Amino acid sequence: ETGVTxxxxxxIKTRGQQVTLRCSSQSGHNTVSWYxxxxxxxxxxxxxxxxxxxxxxxxFPPRFSGLQFPNYSSELNVNALELDDxxxxxxxxxxxxxxxxxxxxxxxxxxxxx
Amino acid sequence: xQLLEQSPQFLSIQEGENLTVYCNSSSVFSSLQWYRQEPGxxxxxxxxxxxxxxxxxxxxLTFQFGDARKDSSLHITAAQPGDTGLYLCAxxxxxxxxxxxDGTTLTVKP
Numbered sequence: 001e002t003g004v005t006x007x008x009x010x011x012i013k014t015r016g017q018q019v020t021l022r023c024s025s026q027s028g029h030n031t032v033s034w035y036x037x038x039x040x041x042x043x044x045x046x047x048x049x050x051x052x053x054x055x056x057x058x059x060f061p062p063r064f065s066g067l068q069f070p071n072y073s074s075e076l077n078v079n080a081l082e083l084d085d086x087x088x089x090x091x092x093x094x095x096x097x098x099x100x101x102x103x104x105x106x107x108x109x110x111x112x113x114x
Numbered sequence: 115x116q117l118l119e120q121s122p123q124f125l126s127i128q129e130g131e132n133l134t135v136y137c138n139s140s141s142v143f144s145s146l147q148w149y150r151q152e153p154g155x156x157x158x159x160x161x162x163x164x165x166x167x168x169x170x171x172x173x174x175l176t177f178q179f180g181d182a183r184k185d186s187s188l189h190i191t192a193a194q195p196g197d198t199g200l201y202l203c204a205x206x207x208x209x210x211x212x213x214x215x216d217g218t219t220l221t222v223k224p
Contacts, residue, residue, distance in 0.1 A: 004156070033212070042120075042202050042214035043157070056211045090156050099145045099206035100164060105156025 006106035023091030032074040035090040120215035135218040137203035151200040
């Protein structure tokens, strides 16, 4: 069984640039959730995708957008990067979007914005 | 905005000691999960609690969900160095959103 994989593992960007982060969900999972984890804080929910549609969104501005593909992999796009966007971005997949489902997390992408 | 407050933020104890960490909110959640995260890795699920008052045990770890489904606790008996890590609680609503606390960083010294 393939676990959740994220790429790249590390990324350095400058303010104002755009970034795309990628996530391959675990086999058999149709739901992907994205989180932002700043240093010393817990993960903050960005949004969730279920069967290629957005299925819930946290308090993040529209410059944070996403996609889910037919194979249930997903992308997180961030436009007009700001210094405060520096964080660990985590992707989690689950079998369904229901609240009791176990989330399987990837190891994250560490984004640094200079 | 739903908030989950975890306490203490940091905890450093000797091997063999017992400890309890807390997760509190003013909001009601349909379920609550506890995760453990190690440096450079994503969180790994320890337990899911759904029913108010529910108690679940996982070896030396005991999890309790408050009667009103607003708070939870994690108790570790006879802590070991391998228990070292960041413990996170996460509340889930039926709207597909999740809220994580900022975690308790536990260090167990041999």
